[in-house]
Amino acid sequence: MLDIAAISKRFGTRQALADVTFTVRPGEVFGFVGSNGAGKTTTMRIVLGVLTADAGEVRWKGTAVDADLRRRIGYMPEQRGLYPKMKVGEQLRYLARLHGLTQSAAAASVQRWTDRLGIAGRAGDEVQKLSLGNQQRVQLCAALVHDPEVLVLDEPFSGLDPTAVEVMSGVLRDKADAGVPVIFSSHQLELVERLCDRIGIIATGRMVAVGSVEELRERAGAAAVLEVFGPGPGWAADLTGVDVLAVDDGGRTRLRIAPDVDDQDVLRAALAAGPVHEFRRWRPPLTELYRDVVQAGPEPQEIPA
Amino acid sequence: MTTPLSTSQAVVLVARREFVTQVRSRSFVIGLVITLVLFGGLFLLGAWISGQSSSHTLGVTAGAAGLEPGLQQAAQSQGAQLTLHEVDDATGRAQVESGDLDAVLTGAPGAYQLIGLDSVGDNLRSIVDAAVQQQTLTAELNAAGVDPSGLADRSNVVVETLQPGDPDSGQRLAVAIVGTVLLFFSLSGYGSLVATGVVEEKQSRVVELLLATIRPWQLLAGKILGLGTVGLLQLVILSAICGAGASAAGLLTVPGAAVGMFVMVVLWYLLGFFLYASLYAAVGSTVSRQEELQSVVAPMIFLLLIPFVLTLNLLPSDPRNGVATVLSFIPFFSQTVMPARYALGVASLWEVLVAAGLALLAIVVVVRIAGRIYQNSVLRTGARVSLREALKTR
Numbered sequence: 001m002l003d004i005a006a007i008s009k010r011f012g013t014r015q016a017l018a019d020v021t022f023t024v025r026p027g028e029v030f031g032f033v034g035s036n037g038a039g040k041t042t043t044m045r046i047v048l049g050v051l052t053a054d055a056g057e058v059r060w061k062g063t064a065v066d067a068d069l070r071r072r073i074g075y076m077p078e079q080r081g082l083y084p085k086m087k088v089g090e091q092l093r094y095l096a097r098l099h100g101l102t103q104s105a106a107a108a109s110v111q112r113w114t115d116r117l118g119i120a121g122r123a124g125d126e127v128q129k130l131s132l133g134n135q136q137r138v139q140l141c142a143a144l145v146h147d148p149e150v151l152v153l154d155e156p157f158s159g160l161d162p163t164a165v166e167v168m169s170g171v172l173r174d175k176a177d178a179g180v181p182v183i184f185s186s187h188q189l190e191l192v193e194r195l196c197d198r199i200g201i202i203a204t205g206r207m208v209a210v211g212s213v214e215e216l217r218e219r220a221g222a223a224a225v226l227e228v229f230g231p232g233p234g235w236a237a238d239l240t241g242v243d244v245l246a247v248d249d250g251g252r253t254r255l256r257i258a259p260d261v262d263d264q265d266v267l268r269a270a271l272a273a274g275p276v277h278e279f280r281r282w283r284p285p286l287t288e289l290y291r292d293v294v295q296a297g298p299e300p301q302e303i304p305a
Numbered sequence: 306m307t308t309p310l311s312t313s314q315a316v317v318l319v320a321r322r323e324f325v326t327q328v329r330s331r332s333f334v335i336g337l338v339i340t341l342v343l344f345g346g347l348f349l350l351g352a353w354i355s356g357q358s359s360s361h362t363l364g365v366t367a368g369a370a371g372l373e374p375g376l377q378q379a380a381q382s383q384g385a386q387l388t389l390h391e392v393d394d395a396t397g398r399a400q401v402e403s404g405d406l407d408a409v410l411t412g413a414p415g416a417y418q419l420i421g422l423d424s425v426g427d428n429l430r431s432i433v434d435a436a437v438q439q440q441t442l443t444a445e446l447n448a449a450g451v452d453p454s455g456l457a458d459r460s461n462v463v464v465e466t467l468q469p470g471d472p473d474s475g476q477r478l479a480v481a482i483v484g485t486v487l488l489f490f491s492l493s494g495y496g497s498l499v500a501t502g503v504v505e506e507k508q509s510r511v512v513e514l515l516l517a518t519i520r521p522w523q524l525l526a527g528k529i530l531g532l533g534t535v536g537l538l539q540l541v542i543l544s545a546i547c548g549a550g551a552s553a554a555g556l557l558t559v560p561g562a563a564v565g566m567f568v569m570v571v572l573w574y575l576l577g578f579f580l581y582a583s584l585y586a587a588v589g590s591t592v593s594r595q596e597e598l599q600s601v602v603a604p605m606i607f608l609l610l611i612p613f614v615l616t617l618n619l620l621p622s623d624p625r626n627g628v629a630t631v632l633s634f635i636p637f638f639s640q641t642v643m644p645a646r647y648a649l650g651v652a653s654l655w656e657v658l659v660a661a662g663l664a665l666l667a668i669v670v671v672v673r674i675a676g677r678i679y680q681n682s683v684l685r686t687g688a689r690v691s692l693r694e695a696l697k698t699r
Contacts (some may be wrong), residue, residue, distance in 0.1 A: 071310075075514065
């Protein structure tokens with residue numbers, strides 16, 4: 001378990017993080033979403049020890065993360081960081097050795113990961129001569145070469161072409177399946193929804209929602225929302241315990257039912273009003289859940305200097 | 306599977322990367338070649354200029370021919386080279402016109418005339434003046450019945466020095482100057498490389514990746530050691546080439562002084578480098594882009610330039626200059642002034658050791674402060690980090 005336990009961080013007068021708490025389990029891909037400046041990068045930097053938290057701590061398997069543990073974390077910073085004039089292979093071997101691999105182990109690992117990510121042919125080229133997408137693959141290699149126990153990736157998918165996105169997704173899934181907790185941030189919510197086991201939403205330095213997409217839907221009350229396609233408008237207006245949310249001319253009705261209402265009664269009422277072609281629980285995409293959660297999130301608090 | 310790095314392993318890994326990257330870079334080889342060409346060029350230029358000003362061609366007409374031995378003697382005593390051509394007045398003037406002769410001497414004893422193109426060089430004029438005066442004086446003395454050589458003996462001043470004179474002082478000066486120049490270029494060159502390297506890591510953000518694995522001071526120490534070694538390598542190569550070249554050309558006949566200076570240069574390079582490199586790293590870490598680096602590094606170059614200029618201007622004519630003596634003990638200045646004073650033979654070994662001890666003390670203090678600035682600034686991108694913020698303890 002990677003526990004991010006109540007971390008707070010202040011930059012000058014701005015409270016960047018307030019009491020941020022969540023857990024990433026081994027074998028799970030955790031998506032970290034939030035608008036720009038919400039605190040994703042700051043959180044990840046604190047996990048890596050690149051920044052120090054004002055309060056709270058990061059624990060891995062129950063013990064506070066120290067320098068020795070951090071060495072076993074794979075990290076991809078938001079701002080891609082590689083020596084532009086150093087050759088790909090040489091650079092990756094150097095980073096692997098800084099993580100404590102022996103010379104031969106470093107060479108073998110670099111070979112394995114550059115093969116896997118399709119950049120083995122560029123090992124002798126300077127990083128700056130590679131396309132941005134390929135530089136990103138090198139950056140991912142840098143996070144993986146020391147076979148980390150935890151993966152922390154800040155926006156690994158930004159700027160990647162669809163093929164590279166597939167390769168990257170595959171790698172993250174494989175690492176998670178091997179028992180590594182994988183946490184990554186992204187603004188591509190469809191991708192997050194598809195790839196992640198659990199999701200954390202952060203807004204203005206506070207966690208506003210954590211859980212699987214299904215859990216987030218439930219929390220948003222989506223389980224009590226039905227979508228019915230068939231009968232014309234007006235059929236549900238008089239039902240008790242039913243709140244009509246939206247009706248369109250094409251015969252689509254969205255309604256919220258009270259907890260004590262049986263959805264089968266609603267179905268019968270709909271059938272009585274006309275043919276029913278579709279009757280289902282409404283499943284809002286993450287994009288909508290995110291929007292609602294962030295809008296409803298806590299107001300930013302000004303902290304006096 | 307992975308084992309934690311010890312501090313020394315981390316520092317060595319970083320230092321090795323710096324060293325290998327730098328030595329393999331084109332700029333290292335180019336830098337060496339440029340420095341050699343500059344040195345060689347300066348040397349040749351100097352030789353050519355001094356040759357130009359001390360060799361003269363003078364036309365002498367038949368009436369003035371009696372002055373020839375006197376002219377040669379005067380030229381010799383002034384350390385100049387004089388070539389005499391016997392000409393008649395008209396061709397002499399023509400040759401002055403065409404530039405074949407520097408001047409032509411016509412007339413007869415008592416009424417000599419020195420004819421130049423638009424002027425006659427001071428050097429040549431004083432040779433002629435001396436010869437004419439000598440001739441006139443000798444003639445007058447003979448006429449008065451006085452023996453000129455006896456007069457010369459009686460009017461001689463004997464020069465005596467409290468300390469034995471140094472016949473090799475010229476060479477010592479040359480060795481001191483070469484050493485000073487080498488030191489200056491090594492310190493300013495490799496010091497600013499440290500700053501550039503720090504900014505490169507900051508600008509490319511690779512520092513964030515590095516600091517997720519090693520501590521800031523390990524990275525800083527590795528960088529300074531790695532680049533310092535490259536600078537030392539270059540210094541040794543250049544010194545060897547200079548020494549070998551000068552010996553081969555017969556210019557260096559006091560190898561002892563040269564070797565002594567070399568040891569001094571290496572010692573003071575190391576002292577000066579750690580002092581300046583940690584400062585360079587500290588100021589480098591406060592900016593985020595190479596473009597901003599120039600303005601913060603400028604004061605440091607100025608600091609290096611002061612003792613360099615002082616040494617080159619004061620010491621050759623006045624090795625015991627008071628200001629230079631004081632500066633040679635003050636850290637930040639001593640690394641340039643003290644080795645030159647030692648090479649000139651005006652500083653004894655204990656003075657060097659005292660100055661080195663002071664420099665070491667300064668290093669201990671400066672490295673601590675610089676390390677703190679570096680740690681506090683290296684991850685902060687964007688606006689330049691103010692010195693007050695950078696010094697804040699966390």
